[in-house]
Amino acid sequence: MATLTINGEQYELEVPDNMPLLWVIRDVVGLKGTKFGCGIAQCGACTVHMNGTAIRSCVTPVSTVSGEITTIEAMAEDAVGSKVQQAWLDVGVAQCGYCQGGQIMNATALLKRTPKPETQEIIDAMAGNLCRCGTYNRILAAIERASDAEVKS
Amino acid sequence: MSESNSTLMLANVSRRGLLKGLAAASALVVAARWDLAGASEKAQFGAGAMPGGWVDNPNVFIHIAPDGIVTIVNNRSEMGQGIRTSLIMVGADELGADWEHVRVQQADANQEKYGNQNTDGSRSIRHWYDPMRRAGAAARQMLEQAAANEWGVPVHEVKTAVHKVVHTPSGRELGFGELAKAARELEVPGRNALVLKADSELRYIGKEAGLINGDLKSAYPKAIDGEDIVTGKAIYGADVALENTLCAVIARPPVYGAKIKSLDDSAALKVAGVKKVLRIDGASQPAAFSPLGGVAVVATNTWAAMEGRKALKIEWDNGPAGDNASYTSEAYLKSLEKAAQSPGKVVRQNGGDVDAALKAADKTVSATYYMPHMAQAPMEPPVATVRVADGKAEVWAPVQNPRATREGVAGRLGLDKEQVTVHVNLLGGGFGRKTKPDFVTEAAIIANAFKGQPVRLQWSREDDIHHAYFHAVSVDHLDAGLDADGKATSWRHRTLSPSIASLFAPDPKHIQEFEQGMGFNTMPFDVPAIRLENPPAPAHVRIGWFRSVYNLPHAWAIQSFAHEMAVAAGRDHRDYVLELLGPDREIQNLSVGDGWNYGENPDLYPIDIGRMRRVIERATSEAGWGKQTAKGRGLGLAFHHSFVSYTAIVFDVEVDDKGNLTIHRADIAFDCGPQANPERIRSQLEGACVMGIGIALQSEVTFKDGIAQQDNFNNYLIPRMPDAPKSVRVHLIDNPDDAMGGVGEPGLPPVAPALCNAIYAATGKRIRRLPVGDQLKA
Numbered sequence: 001m002a003t004l005t006i007n008g009e010q011y012e013l014e015v016p017d018n019m020p021l022l023w024v025i026r027d028v029v030g031l032k033g034t035k036f037g038c039g040i041a042q043c044g045a046c047t048v049h050m051n052g053t054a055i056r057s058c059v060t061p062v063s064t065v066s067g068e069i070t071t072i073e074a075m076a077e078d079a080v081g082s083k084v085q086q087a088w089l090d091v092g093v094a095q096c097g098y099c100q101g102g103q104i105m106n107a108t109a110l111l112k113r114t115p116k117p118e119t120q121e122i123i124d125a126m127a128g129n130l131c132r133c134g135t136y137n138r139i140l141a142a143i144e145r146a147s148d149a150e151v152k153s
Numbered sequence: 154m155s156e157s158n159s160t161l162m163l164a165n166v167s168r169r170g171l172l173k174g175l176a177a178a179s180a181l182v183v184a185a186r187w188d189l190a191g192a193s194e195k196a197q198f199g200a201g202a203m204p205g206g207w208v209d210n211p212n213v214f215i216h217i218a219p220d221g222i223v224t225i226v227n228n229r230s231e232m233g234q235g236i237r238t239s240l241i242m243v244g245a246d247e248l249g250a251d252w253e254h255v256r257v258q259q260a261d262a263n264q265e266k267y268g269n270q271n272t273d274g275s276r277s278i279r280h281w282y283d284p285m286r287r288a289g290a291a292a293r294q295m296l297e298q299a300a301a302n303e304w305g306v307p308v309h310e311v312k313t314a315v316h317k318v319v320h321t322p323s324g325r326e327l328g329f330g331e332l333a334k335a336a337r338e339l340e341v342p343g344r345n346a347l348v349l350k351a352d353s354e355l356r357y358i359g360k361e362a363g364l365i366n367g368d369l370k371s372a373y374p375k376a377i378d379g380e381d382i383v384t385g386k387a388i389y390g391a392d393v394a395l396e397n398t399l400c401a402v403i404a405r406p407p408v409y410g411a412k413i414k415s416l417d418d419s420a421a422l423k424v425a426g427v428k429k430v431l432r433i434d435g436a437s438q439p440a441a442f443s444p445l446g447g448v449a450v451v452a453t454n455t456w457a458a459m460e461g462r463k464a465l466k467i468e469w470d471n472g473p474a475g476d477n478a479s480y481t482s483e484a485y486l487k488s489l490e491k492a493a494q495s496p497g498k499v500v501r502q503n504g505g506d507v508d509a510a511l512k513a514a515d516k517t518v519s520a521t522y523y524m525p526h527m528a529q530a531p532m533e534p535p536v537a538t539v540r541v542a543d544g545k546a547e548v549w550a551p552v553q554n555p556r557a558t559r560e561g562v563a564g565r566l567g568l569d570k571e572q573v574t575v576h577v578n579l580l581g582g583g584f585g586r587k588t589k590p591d592f593v594t595e596a597a598i599i600a601n602a603f604k605g606q607p608v609r610l611q612w613s614r615e616d617d618i619h620h621a622y623f624h625a626v627s628v629d630h631l632d633a634g635l636d637a638d639g640k641a642t643s644w645r646h647r648t649l650s651p652s653i654a655s656l657f658a659p660d661p662k663h664i665q666e667f668e669q670g671m672g673f674n675t676m677p678f679d680v681p682a683i684r685l686e687n688p689p690a691p692a693h694v695r696i697g698w699f700r701s702v703y704n705l706p707h708a709w710a711i712q713s714f715a716h717e718m719a720v721a722a723g724r725d726h727r728d729y730v731l732e733l734l735g736p737d738r739e740i741q742n743l744s745v746g747d748g749w750n751y752g753e754n755p756d757l758y759p760i761d762i763g764r765m766r767r768v769i770e771r772a773t774s775e776a777g778w779g780k781q782t783a784k785g786r787g788l789g790l791a792f793h794h795s796f797v798s799y800t801a802i803v804f805d806v807e808v809d810d811k812g813n814l815t816i817h818r819a820d821i822a823f824d825c826g827p828q829a830n831p832e833r834i835r836s837q838l839e840g841a842c843v844m845g846i847g848i849a850l851q852s853e854v855t856f857k858d859g860i861a862q863q864d865n866f867n868n869y870l871i872p873r874m875p876d877a878p879k880s881v882r883v884h885l886i887d888n889p890d891d892a893m894g895g896v897g898e899p900g901l902p903p904v905a906p907a908l909c910n911a912i913y914a915a916t917g918k919r920i921r922r923l924p925v926g927d928q929l930k931a
Contacts, residue, residue, distance in 0.1 A: 073384065092376060096233030097579070098531075098582060132582050133532075135843075
């Protein structure tokens with residue numbers, strides 16, 4: 001039995017302790033915005049927030065989760081997340097888009113802890129998120145845009 | 154549905170068409186030629202020559218609701234190239250629709266209704282731009298007629314404005330939604346009655362928007378799926394959620410062609426959530442698009458299925474795999490290098506005796522280049538959901554090839570094609586992997602054992618890399634003779650790589666016409682004596698299409714070698730290759746033995762040296778070619794013609810004392826003829842640049858005893874943000890005069906040689922074996 005809070009909703013779930021949070025979110029809770037890409041924390045497609053910090057849900061056993069889980073589906077309601085999403089749209093980041101939920105989750109976590117990151121800080125922080133379409137230059141542009149947008153607000 | 158395309162394509166009414174006397178600049182005249190052509194005549198080239206051909210009936214593609222919402226059907230698969238935006242924009246613009254009121258509906262697999270849907274070969278816009286313009290024009294004219302009828306005025310007095318029709322003399326207006334019902338009841342105008350919009354009337358097509366080399370011009374028109382993607386609502390193949398879905402994974406034979414010797418599934422069946430274990434019969438070789446076979450574990454969730462699979466005890470019988478079980482990459486490389494020392498099948502010979510010219514040369518240059526196997530590795534691994542019930546199968550899957558998917562499932566389940574419905578979801582990347590629907594057939598076999606209940610088959614990343622349809626490994630050996638001035642007098646190129654044909658028929662051990670035509674026999678250099686040969690290379694794994702396919706090794710070898718020749722001649726690389734290309738001219742493909750030409754008419758799409766020269770000049774001038782560079786820094790150039798488009802790239806790189814590479818900038822010049830959506834063209838070229846950097850620096854699948862040695866992104870490396878250039882700049886050549894070319898793939902082939910040429914310029918170190926890996930550290 002696991003008790004989880006995901007996007008503000010509480011769930012009591014009959015799942016094995018060692019089941020990764022990713023599959024709990026996707027297959028049991030049924031939120032599909034968090035993606036499976038590698039299963040070994042190498043690609044970042046599964047990135048969610050635990051208490052505002054980015055974690056790799058594919059290697060997080062559900063029994064180790066403590067606190068609030070937030071997924072891409074809740075980012076439109078998040079002050080920083082929604083700015084990041086808008087920046088993503090403005091610069092047309094996505095190609096296939098499959099990895100972009102994870103990218104946005106990671107970028108949002110970065111801007112929450114470092115609202116005005118240096119370019120190299122962004123590159124270092126985003127190095128764990130793969131995009132096979134190769135949209136990195138636009139991801140960087142979008143994060144810098146979202147970072148600037150925060151200052152204005 | 155498709156009739157002949159012996160008419161000239163309307164959007165390609167061009168300088169070429171005029172020269173050939175096939176068309177005039179008026180759509181009316183062009184369309185009239187259509188009607189003269191026999192409807193049953195099989196087209197020889199282009200969209201009409203594809204299975205299913207093209208369709209331009211507006212009633213198939215365009216629906217307008219009473220509230221004014223325009224829904225346009227997208228018949229091609231969306232895998233990141235932006236076709237759901239770009240193609241829909243083409244139809245909407247010609248129709249006169251306002252983008253805010255346009256929606257897209259994804260077509261199910263139905264080639265009879267929607268025409269060809271096989272989304273590969275960088276063909277979607279090239280083949281569907283014209284039919285979509287015609288569909289839009291026909292629908293617009295039907296709206297205009299409906300308005301004229303309503304007002305009782307002659308149709309020439311009415312005109313379409315944005316999302317409405319206006320009676321100019323009286324100022325009366327009716328919205329598209331108000332006219333939709335009446336318009337739908339009208340006859341579809343014949344093609345000879347269609348009048349396409351003039352370029353000056355277009356609002357979306359060909360307009361620059363979005364991010365242009367770092368500067369945001371405008372964020373409009375918005376990408377169709379943009380908001381769904383950034384909010385996590387977009388439904389990819391993996392995300393299809395049907396009630397009561399079972400989840401499955403498969404343990405497949407590690408060696409291509411191996412079978413199950415013994416299976417103990419007792420522990421797997423004890424894993425909580427596991428419902429069933431079943432054997433999947435694999436196809437015998439060649440496998441084509443059939444499953445590899447193995448053991449499926451079916452459970453209530455994906456994790457349980459994966460845990461169950463770990464608990465399987467399977468012994469494999471490598472006997473049926475034959476010598477695939479001894480396939481080891483290092484030994485295979487040596488065997489190809491040895492074979493490259495002997496003459497091979499002659500593919501092309503021009504001019505004088507190459508061997509004599511090589512002997513007589515003042516200087517000879519020789520080099521051998523290697524490119525390894527690679528896996529496409531789209532971020533969304535293969536996945537499919539199938540429900541079988543009452544003699545019917547319903548499929549939800551991210552597939553590039555809906556028809557092959559439908560026929561594969563029907564064939565394996567013994568159903569008529571009409572009993573199989575394939576819903577095409579968004580693809581989380583394709584790159585050629587999802588043209589092969591083996592994974593959908595696997596899901597169908599499992600679903601057939603659970604009648605009425607949907608089954609989702611999920612591939613893990615390990616499955617994806619172990620069982621890719623691998624990009625062909627290759628060895629290319631080149632020799633050139635130079636005279637005393639360094640001018641090339643002879644060119645001999647031997648290319649060796651297993652053929653994709655080995656997937657469908659007994660291994661021919663030689664590359665086929667379509668593989669030669671990807672930059673090998675279409676090599677554009679003007680050398681007095683040329684001989685191109687193809688010694689044999691057997692296949693031991695499934696070989697398949699990978700973005701830009703055989704253009705990758707051919708561009709890698711030829712563009713690296715041309716640089717080596719320039720170095721040997723002591724000449725500037727750009728000046729040297731412009732001289733090698735010779736004067737501006739159009740090379741007819743058949744004259745170099747290429748009867749394929751990406752399926753296009755060689756009269757409309759010859760190998761155009763002037764276009765090649767222009768992209769080289771543009772990329773080098775934008776990059777500041779010839780400028781002084783600091784120690785450890787250099788510029789590298791490569792260029793290539795593929796998918797009937799032209800690309801040149803210059804990299805500006807720096808390598809420090811420890812061998813660390815920094816890519817400061819990429820300048821890419823690209824000529825695809827007319828541009829439907831420049832914003833997505835830029836995006837494709839930026840992405841191809843980054844993917845190509847991975848091909849150059851990182852990506853490799855090796856085999857030992859027939860088993861892939863890489864498993865996941867920890868050892869099958871692809872580019873990450875720190876690997877990307879600090880800046881990627883795309884320079885689009887304004888060329889409305891030539892016929893439209895491909896976009897998705899032609900950006901990729903010149904990336905690796907340009908990067909390695911830049912590394913040479915920075916360090917003097919020549920890379921001949923990919924990936925670069927730690928060669929710079931040595």
